[in-house]
Amino acid sequence: MSTTADRRRLLAGRASVAVAVALVLIGALRFLTDTLHEMNPNYWRALSGTPLRYLVRAPSDGSVAGWLNAQCFKLLAMPTGLALVWLGFRFGSGTLEDKRERFVDPVIRGVWLGSFLAGFTLIELEKQFHMLGMGTMLLEGERPWLNHLLHLIGFGLAWGLGSLLAFEPLRQSEIDLERELEELGT
Numbered sequence: 001m002s003t004t005a006d007r008r009r010l011l012a013g014r015a016s017v018a019v020a021v022a023l024v025l026i027g028a029l030r031f032l033t034d035t036l037h038e039m040n041p042n043y044w045r046a047l048s049g050t051p052l053r054y055l056v057r058a059p060s061d062g063s064v065a066g067w068l069n070a071q072c073f074k075l076l077a078m079p080t081g082l083a084l085v086w087l088g089f090r091f092g093s094g095t096l097e098d099k100r101e102r103f104v105d106p107v108i109r110g111v112w113l114g115s116f117l118a119g120f121t122l123i124e125l126e127k128q129f130h131m132l133g134m135g136t137m138l139l140e141g142e143r144p145w146l147n148h149l150l151h152l153i154g155f156g157l158a159w160g161l162g163s164l165l166a167f168e169p170l171r172q173s174e175i176d177l178e179r180e181l182e183e184l185g186t
Helices: 004-039 043-047 064-090 096-104 106-129 144-164 172-185
Strands: none
Touching: 004 043, 004 064, 004 172, 064 096, 064 106, 064 144, 096 106, 096 144, 106 144
């Protein structure tokens, strides 16, 4: 029989997976549209006049939503990357306790987030100075200095998100297995 605490653990586990999957799906869509933008900067015009236009990489249209889309979507980059890493830890091999210990280790999390920050910084510098020949470009309405600031803020958001994501069972059978393992260990 399930207790209230068990139900809370199940809910925390499911909520963490839902948040992480949602962030990864948003990140995948944004990465795809970033790639499309590099191949054809006008691809988004097919969505002009629809709300979908604000979900894909497109220049600002002067509205608040357009500015948020062109400039502030970067706030989600670091949390999305960490959500992908968390999903790898959560559904990788080992016990939930072992996976939790590895993920919450500040050095491990710092290495992941530092790697993402370095990669995003290179991309933003490439957009600004074209030093690597990648052909990336700033969107209309994007400010290079604000890109860097938003990635730093995203680093902080991702760090906080990493503290909130729960390594909890998703099914009652996992809770029962944890209890059996604890009993064997004592």
